[in-house]
Amino acid sequence: xxxxxxxxxxxxxxxxxxxxxxxxxxxxxxxxxxxxxxxxxxxxxxxxxxxxxxxxxxxxxxxxxxxxxxxxxxxxxxxxxxxxxxxxxxxxxxxxxxxxxxxxxxxxxxxxxxxxxxxxxxxxxxxxxxxxxxxxxxxxxxxxxxxxxxxxxxxxxxxxxxxxxxxxxxxxxxxxxxxxxxxxxxxxxxxxx
Numbered sequence: 803x804x805x806x807x808x809x810x811x812x813x814x815x816x817x818x819x820x821x822x823x824x825x826x827x828x829x830x831x832x833x834x835x836x837x838x839x840x841x842x843x844x845x846x847x848x849x850x851x852x853x854x855x856x857x858x859x860x861x862x863x864x865x866x867x868x869x870x871x872x873x874x875x876x877x878x879x880x881x882x883x884x885x886x887x888x889x890x891x892x893x894x895x896x897x898x899x900x901x902x903x904x905x906x907x908x909x910x911x912x913x914x915x916x917x918x919x920x921x922x923x924x925x926x927x928x929x930x931x932x933x934x935x936x937x938x939x940x941x942x943x944x945x946x947x948x949x950x951x952x953x954x955x956x957x958x959x960x961x962x963x964x965x966x967x968x969x970x971x972x973x974x975x976x977x978x979x980x981x982x983x984x985x986x987x988x989x990x991x992x993x994x995x
Contacts, residue, residue: 808834815848816858860968867971868962875955878978882951886925887943890936893925896944904941911937954982961985 804826810818811833823830835848838855844863846855857863884897894900907920911934920937921929932940958981965971975981 807837809837809846809848810834811848815850817846817848857968864965864968864971867968868965871971871974871976872959872962874976875958875978875981879951879955882979883948884925887940887947889940889943892928892930894922894940894944895925896947900944901948904944907937908941951978954978954985957985958982 805822805824808821808823808830810821810831812818813833821834823834825836835855837846841855843855843857844866845857845859847858848854849856880897883900884895886893886895886897886900888894896904903923907922911917911920918934919931920934921931922937922940923929955978958978962971962974965974975984
């Protein structure tokens with residue numbers, strides 16, 4: 803295998819330094835052990851008896867994984883809002899840009915009460931003119947979607963904070979929509995079950 807990353811450890815198994823060594827041409831010194839590329843650690847430590855790496859700071863690793871998953875879910879909120887909603891065969895995005903578009907139109911309607919139509923850009927960049935009533939229906943759908951996504955994110959945030967093991971956090975879906983589907987299915991099962 804030629805070049806591998808090795809961690810040099812002290813007599814307690816704590817990492818001193820990292821090295822890249824060629825295991826075919828170099829003699830590997832004592833207390834140098836190859837990393838495990840299939841697993842990541844927050845604070846790895848070498849177990850001399852078992853001959854393997856383990857996580858020495860489970861609490862720290864759990865916090866890092868919780869924060870990472872919450873960050874992933876936060877970024878997916880905007881993605882779900884970008885997909886938007888259907889209205890009269892049009893896909894309307896309600897991400898940050900979509901919400902700004904609706905706010906500008908709402909302000910225009912407020913400042914010009916005699917206005918009867920509003921032009922909105924759809925998700926596929928097509929400008930479509932809607933009646934004032936249709937605009938308010940779309941605005942309501944967008945706000946409902948935004949509220950729904952925020953409520954589900956908040957619920958997942960609380961569930962993530964309640965998790966107590968690395969195994970449990972690592973088994974959580976890595977996409978917000980998948981996590982929402984999972985908790986909704988569990989809620990349905992609890993209600994029907």
